[in-house]
Amino acid sequence: MRIALIQTNPTIGHFAHNLGLLLDRLRQAEQAGCDLVIFPELALCGYPPQDLLERRDFLQAHDQSLDQLIAAVGDTGVIVGAIEQRQGPGKPLHNSALLIHQGKVVQRVRKQLLPTYDVFDESRYFEPGNPSLPFPFKGLHLGLTVCEDIWPGSYGSYSVDPVAALLRNQAHADLLINISASPYHHGKLGERSQLFSNLCQRHGLPLLYVNQVGGQDSLIFDGHSAAINSKGQLAAIAAGFREDMLLVETADLHKEPPACPQLEDSVAHVEAALVLGLGDYLRKTGFSKAVIGLSGGIDSAVTAVLAALALGPENVLCVALPSPYTAQISIDDAQELSANLGCGFEIIPIAGAMQAYQQALAPLFVGRPEDLTEQNIQARIRGNLLMALSNKFARLLLSTGNKSEMAVGYCTLYGDMSGGLAVLADVPKVMVYQLARWMNRNGAVIPERIITRPPSAELKPDQCDQDDLPPYEVLDPILTAYLEQQRSLEEIVAQGFDHETVQSIIRRIHLSEHKRKQAPLGLKVTTKAFGCGRRWPIVQQLAR
Numbered sequence: 001m002r003i004a005l006i007q008t009n010p011t012i013g014h015f016a017h018n019l020g021l022l023l024d025r026l027r028q029a030e031q032a033g034c035d036l037v038i039f040p041e042l043a044l045c046g047y048p049p050q051d052l053l054e055r056r057d058f059l060q061a062h063d064q065s066l067d068q069l070i071a072a073v074g075d076t077g078v079i080v081g082a083i084e085q086r087q088g089p090g091k092p093l094h095n096s097a098l099l100i101h102q103g104k105v106v107q108r109v110r111k112q113l114l115p116t117y118d119v120f121d122e123s124r125y126f127e128p129g130n131p132s133l134p135f136p137f138k139g140l141h142l143g144l145t146v147c148e149d150i151w152p153g154s155y156g157s158y159s160v161d162p163v164a165a166l167l168r169n170q171a172h173a174d175l176l177i178n179i180s181a182s183p184y185h186h187g188k189l190g191e192r193s194q195l196f197s198n199l200c201q202r203h204g205l206p207l208l209y210v211n212q213v214g215g216q217d218s219l220i221f222d223g224h225s226a227a228i229n230s231k232g233q234l235a236a237i238a239a240g241f242r243e244d245m246l247l248v249e250t251a252d253l254h255k256e257p258p259a260c261p262q263l264e265d266s267v268a269h270v271e272a273a274l275v276l277g278l279g280d281y282l283r284k285t286g287f288s289k290a291v292i293g294l295s296g297g298i299d300s301a302v303t304a305v306l307a308a309l310a311l312g313p314e315n316v317l318c319v320a321l322p323s324p325y326t327a328q329i330s331i332d333d334a335q336e337l338s339a340n341l342g343c344g345f346e347i348i349p350i351a352g353a354m355q356a357y358q359q360a361l362a363p364l365f366v367g368r369p370e371d372l373t374e375q376n377i378q379a380r381i382r383g384n385l386l387m388a389l390s391n392k393f394a395r396l397l398l399s400t401g402n403k404s405e406m407a408v409g410y411c412t413l414y415g416d417m418s419g420g421l422a423v424l425a426d427v428p429k430v431m432v433y434q435l436a437r438w439m440n441r442n443g444a445v446i447p448e449r450i451i452t453r454p455p456s457a458e459l460k461p462d463q464c465d466q467d468d469l470p471p472y473e474v475l476d477p478i479l480t481a482y483l484e485q486q487r488s489l490e491e492i493v494a495q496g497f498d499h500e501t502v503q504s505i506i507r508r509i510h511l512s513e514h515k516r517k518q519a520p521l522g523l524k525v526t527t528k529a530f531g532c533g534r535r536w537p538i539v540q541q542l543a544r
Helices: 015-031 050-054 056-072 162-166 188-203 250-254 267-284 298-311 328-341 351-365 372-393 403-408 429-439 448-452 472-484 489-494 499-511 513-517
Strands: 002-007 036-038 077-085 093-101 104-110 135-137 140-146 175-180 207-211 213-216 219-222 226-228 234-237 244-249 290-293 316-320 344-347 396-399
Touching: 002 015, 002 207, 015 036, 015 056, 015 077, 015 244, 050 056, 056 077, 056 093, 077 175, 093 135, 093 140, 104 135, 104 140, 140 162, 175 188, 188 207, 188 226, 188 234, 213 267, 219 267, 226 244, 234 244, 244 250, 267 298, 267 429, 290 298, 290 372, 298 316, 298 328, 298 429, 298 448, 316 328, 316 372, 328 344, 328 448, 351 372, 372 396, 403 429, 403 472, 403 499, 429 448, 429 472, 472 489, 472 499, 489 499, 499 513
Parallel strands: 002 036, 036 077, 140 175, 175 207, 290 316, 290 396, 316 344
Antiparallel strands: 002 244, 077 093, 093 104, 135 140, 207 226, 213 219, 226 234
16 A cells, blocks of 8 residues: 655644645645555644644634545545534543545544643643444554553553553554644654654554654744654654655565664754744744844854754844943954845944933932843833834844743843743753854854854853853853753752752742743743743742
């Protein structure tokens, strides 16, 4: 049997667009002589639809599109992720995989494991399905599952293993199939490879895995749909971070596979994810252009490169907003970077605005020394000017702060936190440097001085980040241990870190929660990002 694994980039709720994608790809697969076409989880509506699932008009539009898809399917079968409405006690919906053939739904499998960890909240909407059995199609018995159903022991705590249940009582299957909407994070590719290999070896069956691709709010879906043979070896893999169709001959899944590139997590994948997430966020929200405050530092430089890759340099405006504390080399480096990228570049000095603020506040501030207030005013002036450019020219303002700064509150509300999308909000500072080096792999796109110069906010004379923070090589591992690995203060200190340093960092994380609740949406590339997947109260008393 020839099977097409088709990873699509849907827009949530845009049923005409999504249906058009499925029908176009179905016709391509038919022309390629395919017997079966497999699309991702919830491919008609896009994943995750969240509270749109509570709207009757959304469900009606979904069902109308599903009816059109069913009517268009002939002898080439289609497996597609879809919503099913249900009656009776429990939740009103199933997250289902449907096999469509010759204008009819001939098989239905409902997702059994409904994740509720991190960014997932599926049990809010869906009722779990019952165990299923393999079913025949064109001479093969197919074991069909939906996303989480092949991850029972990896993230959530579940009492059942749907694949083991599928094969219970010596039920016969020739092929396992999983349709998925699995978001990317750094390290996920290796996790999937190991999971798939173990699964296929354990059951002695090949696996076809089809994953959604594209950016959706903070989530980035990487595609990388794959065929794994019965020995757990990768037989074929689709492209990452773009739509693709992978053709698989089932007879080949029981043979020694040809040389196939193995997936290894790298900073290149992080760059590809951020480019996809940034570009899709703008396109799907109706923007085509961006504006960035370019400071001459590494965070804004990396953000500018990502924006140029995602949108085209002609659609990116870089703006330097120097104060009396800004070094000339910062302006020079920002201008050189913009020229290297081919982006627009403007300079708006803020000294006059600073003086106006000082004069307005002088009667109230009299007798009080300068402190962080004056530094934050500079950041807020810049934020206001950049937002004015955003409004006037319909350019989305990209915030440039990194995860390390966001974690400890080294950022200014309504200042450098202003913007419509925080591109690096889940990228630790050390990884920002790795991205910059990767971006310069074929030549100095980012001026070398931006990478080697000590980072500074330049809000007072001779300022340096590490006047207020430990070195990022120390800070980032502590943040990873506390935020992503859920380690306690004592456990982190036991890893060799200074007790006072760890305690101070944890305290700053907690005190800064109110800032992050007001931050722009950030793109998720680690296992635990600030945002919808981290539900932390602002008012709490843990290690303050």
